[in-house]
Amino acid sequence: MASRNIKVVLEYDGTAYCGWQTQPNGPTIQEALEKAIEAVVGSPVTVHGSGRTDSGVHALGQVASFETSTDIPCGKLCQAINAHLPEDIAVLRAQDEDADFHARFSAKSKVYRYVILNRPCRTALERHRCFFVRGELDLGAMRDAAALFAGKHDFCAFCTEAPDNATRTIRRIEVTRLDEILAVEIEADGFLYNMVRRIVGTLTEVGRAKLSQADVRKLLETGKGVGGPTTPGHALYLVEVKY
Numbered sequence: 001m002a003s004r005n006i007k008v009v010l011e012y013d014g015t016a017y018c019g020w021q022t023q024p025n026g027p028t029i030q031e032a033l034e035k036a037i038e039a040v041v042g043s044p045v046t047v048h049g050s051g052r053t054d055s056g057v058h059a060l061g062q063v064a065s066f067e068t069s070t071d072i073p074c075g076k077l078c079q080a081i082n083a084h085l086p087e088d089i090a091v092l093r094a095q096d097e098d099a100d101f102h103a104r105f106s107a108k109s110k111v112y113r114y115v116i117l118n119r120p121c122r123t124a125l126e127r128h129r130c131f132f133v134r135g136e137l138d139l140g141a142m143r144d145a146a147a148l149f150a151g152k153h154d155f156c157a158f159c160t161e162a163p164d165n166a167t168r169t170i171r172r173i174e175v176t177r178l179d180e181i182l183a184v185e186i187e188a189d190g191f192l193y194n195m196v197r198r199i200v201g202t203l204t205e206v207g208r209a210k211l212s213q214a215d216v217r218k219l220l221e222t223g224k225g226v227g228g229p230t231t232p233g234h235a236l237y238l239v240e241v242k243y
Contacts, residue, residue: 006074007065007097008033008081013058013088015128015234020053020062029053029089033064036084040077041070050103050241051110051191056234058129060113061092063241065103103241109171109189111240114200114231116182130181131200131235137182137207143175145206145216146184149199154223158199159192160230166192166223175203185239194230201228 010033018026022034030047037045050063072080074094081091100106117123117130118137149170156166172187184200202219205211205228219225 003067003069003099005065005067005097005099005101006077006094007063007101007103008078008091008094010062010064010089010091011058011060012062012090013128014053014056015058016088017055019055019057020049020051029059029062030064032085032089033081033091034066036081037066037068039084040072040080041068043068048103050107051238053236053238054194054233056128056232057236057238058234059238061111061240062238063103063107063243065097065101106243107241109187109242110191110238111185111187111242112191112196113237113239114184114186114196115235115237116184116200116204117180118177118182119180128234131231133204133207135208137204138209139175139177139182139207141209141213142182142203142207145203145211145213146173146175148213148216148220149173149186153220155192155195155220156223157219157225158202158227159195160198161193163192168192168195173199187242196236197231197233198227198229201231204228204231 018028020029022028022031034047045066047064047066078091078094115130117132122132152169154166155168156162168190170188174185176183
């Protein structure tokens with residue numbers, strides 16, 4: 001039977017996993033998904049994700065693709081895979097794609113959201129889903145600083161492992177607040193290692209009045225220096241991958 005190229009969209013709670021990519025250090029999302037698909041289609045598969053999420057990072061709309069010769073319709077395939085997945089991973093939908101579709105290389109942009117809990121007392125129930133900041137944050141200052149990140153820049157100062165080319169384009173960056181929850185949402189054509197978490201760390205320092213807009217502007221203009229701290233991974237969500 002001719003091979004099919006299947007695209008799946010999935011969500012997961014990354015708390016119990018060592019990130020997306022299969023590794024010997026512990027359980028991963030990719031490993032769990034490949035095992036579940038193999039149990040359904042009856043042969044090993046290699047799953048390609050749109051990108052790697054780190055340990056503890058969650059996803060609302062991660063995308064993956066794989067080739068298979070199964071004739072199971074996509075609707076039933078989705079349900080069957082979920083039957084073999086742990087409860088903290090779920091395939092939301094599956095569909096056939098052209099042979100040249102690739103979850104990673106076909107992607108045009110990705111959207112990440114970082115969630116900050118800003119109140120006097122820490123949380124017990126949401127401790128694996130948000131970054132707790134006790135002191136009051138200046139939302140206006142954070143929004144003004146966030147606007148500086150929009151567009152094409154050298155983000156060398158805002159990652160932990162800078163490649164030879166650290167230039168990326170942020171298409172949209174928003175800082176919103178609803179009661180005690182702040183959310184930083186960023187859409188870009190690509191992300192460097194820990195780029196979102198370092199940007200959020202920088203904006204948090206701006207909100208605390210420990211960094212200024214001038215500091216942020218200098219880091220972006222020169223590509224030198226170090227921005228704010230890298231915030232925890234458990235408050236980061238991959239929201240959407242656009243093609």
